[in-house]
Amino acid sequence: MITQELTIYNTLQKNKEKFISLIPEHAGLYVCGPTVYGEPHLGHARPAITFDLVFRYLKHIGYKVRYVRNITDVGHLENDADEGEDKIAKKARLDQLEPMEVAQFYIDSYHKAMDKLNVLRPSIEPRASGHIIEQIEMVQQILDKGFAYISNGSVYFDVPKFDQEFGYGKLSGRVLEDMISNTRELDGQDEKRNAADFALWKKASPEHIMRWNSPWSIGFPGWHIECTAMSTKYLGEHFDIHGGGMDLIFPHHESEVCQSTVANGKESVKYWMHNNMITINGQKMGKSLGNFITLNQFFNGDHAMLERSYNAMNIRFFIMQAHYRGTLDFSNEALIAAEKGMLKLNAADKLIEKLPASNNSSENISEWVKRCYEAMNDDLNTPKLIAELFDASRIINSVKDGHLQLTASDIDLLKENFRLFYYDILGMVPDTAAVQGEDVTEKLMDLILEIRQDAKTNKNWGVADMIRNKLTDAGIVVKDTKEGAEWERKN
RNA sequence: GGUCUCUUGGCCGAGCGGCUAGGCACCGGUCUGCAAAACCGUCUACUCCAGUUCGAAUCUGGAAGAGACCUCCA
Structure with a gap:
């Protein structure tokens, strides 16, 4: 039984809405997880904790929740790199490691940090590299429906066509004409028919280490397709909540809307939730x-x-x-x-x-x-x-x-x-430090505080204060109450 | 430049038309051998300008400032 009426802000409607799950008493939650090519930082903590709260609260008020949080471990380019180079592949060359070894290292690092923050593990944590087939199938579906085209071994989503049929920009509020008129012309980017189009599949350049075979080229999936493929696989064509950071609204989530609308024949996500930045x-x-x-x-x-x-x-x-x-x-x-x-x-x-x-x-x-x-x-x-x-x-x-x-x-x-x-x-x-078991510590502390109490009774303030000060130095705070002295650990 | 968001007291941060937010810091008091903790109390607010209203931090318009996104990639 659902015990509370939850209201959440839906980025799609720009308003708070009652949360009503698609299937009674069940909730599907998909959150964009980390790109594993570096140490987890503060930027990882906020979405993880935000959606950990969503996960915990939905469960508490009676939902059976499936929480899917992906790991992006393929096809990243450095922001500041001149030539397009896979982030993980680059790191791998520098460190002389297998790309998957690098990904695994940072996945472990991420998990350790999240465990410390007491962020619950999701129900499923799918990796993009483990879902290449699903992604290829989805790209094929989009091609079959006529909303994508092949160009020089890469596949691009046809945004203007999507705009005509379904209307583009529902989530981010972008207007296609404005985007086109504001786009700078870049050399060597003419594989795309339109600047607003985005990649579904990219042909790999020779130095690109992470690569898979596909009907179109040896290459790697476009960024946006992994989330659509994996959310569809584990939560279905229509699910309750998709979350992530506000910085992902455009272009990532807007592109996901395009992909799922075409591939699944409908918009997949009922509630979009976005945490703000740090x-x-x-x-x-x-x-x-x-x-x-x-x-x-x-x-x-x-x-x-x-x-x-x-x-x-x-x-x-x-x-x-x-x-x-x-x-x-x-x-x-x-x-x-x-x-x-x-x-x-x-x-x-x-x-x-x-x-x-x-x-x-x-x-x-x-x-x-x-x-x-x-x-x-x-x-x-x-x-x-x-x-x-x-x-x-x-x-x-x-x-x-x-x-x-x-x-x-x-x-x-x-x-x-x-x-x-x-x-x-x-x-x-x-705060287990002072609570948990530790009988010996308890007894020692009782003894020390007893000695101090004796000193106080005898008005031997020097000894009493010395004990308190030394304990303070050791990270233990002594509190004198009417019922006698108490102690607790600091940190 | 475009789209969007934000601007609350020394600091952090709720609030969504009328009623004390809260935390931290400061100050005063109670307690204490002294202190700490705790409790009680006090003090600092709504970026600016104009409007709507009996009444605005809260709604509308404008200004200033801050942030995010806006090529490729994830």
Whole structure:
């Protein structure tokens, strides 16, 4: 049973819409995954986390979800390379490795980083190189229907013809005539009949390492066709959600609309969702700008722009503190502020266990739960949800201090839902460092705090402060409360 | 230049016509041997101009600034 009414922003309609799945209680989700020719960086984290939230929330509210996220491991050209050269092939030559070895290395690297960020693995993670046959078949379908042409061994999609029949630019808002009139004439690009046409299949030049046989030439598939072929294969000709970064709207997703409309005879995607981009200190992240920071550099603090290291949950929390459709700017200051907030919530979670129950509740916890759901139902408003969690934190701390009261059942309700939203839905990881097992540590800490308490009782402030300061240096924060001293690990 | 998006207090960031967002920082208070934590309170806002409205951060028009995409490729 579907328990919540979710509303999501559909790029196709430029509006928020109720999410109604094509098949009741089932949801199909396709997201453009990484191009594996380099270390995973911040730009990979945002879409992965955004759609991880979609995946988690759809499952939570009762959908059986098939989540497909592809890996692009064929046919990439360097942005700044003069001659067209496959990104993976180029890297392979430099490193003296097989192209697939390079791809595998970065796939592993990507997975490790995503695991740290607690991004759930998709249901299916298809690789473009493993679906060459499906792509060739789809190109053939488009040719058979007359919306593509062969030119010098390559196959191009006929955009003007598509525009006449179906209307081009639904997703990105591009107008074909404007595009044509704004296009600069480039030498040596006259294989295409029209500048707006895009490649379905490219004939490989001699130095191009990654190549496959096809009816038209030895070559490789055009970029856009892989997503259409793989989404059709695993989710069907019509599916619910297609996601990706806003930078992919044009030309990638617009081209996918063209391809699926022709090949499948209808538009495939019901809801298009796009996450916004990430900037660093207000600037676009780019290798040439010197602000290109990989995820591992964040985790290690190993980059000139980073004042210190930031753990994966800190990054995840920070990303979720902004709405996915807004730009997000990274800075040391903002990251540290996010960490403090996160630690506050972690501390509140631990306190829930120790709350005293009253006969009456001064707070309406059911209403609070409702507000949490409303935030998520409103196009995944995670900043709002996090604000509600901070409100819960205030309630928890106040109940502990005796300023507010909750009944035993309200405490349970609060505990259950705080953890549901914080851990299961937002995907934060419990602060295990101080909680998990570690009996010896627990006993040692009890002993140390006991000694310190003795010193305090004897007004031996020097010893008491020394213990506290040394523990602080060791990354352990001591909190003196009315019930005695408590401790927790920092980071 | 074209298309689109955005511009909220010291920083991050919700808000979608009237009601405190929230976090971080700062300041004051409670607590404490001192501190930290916690709680309470205070202070800084809606880029600018014009319009619609009883009422606008929120709608409309204009200006300025920022960003994304706009050849090939992914």
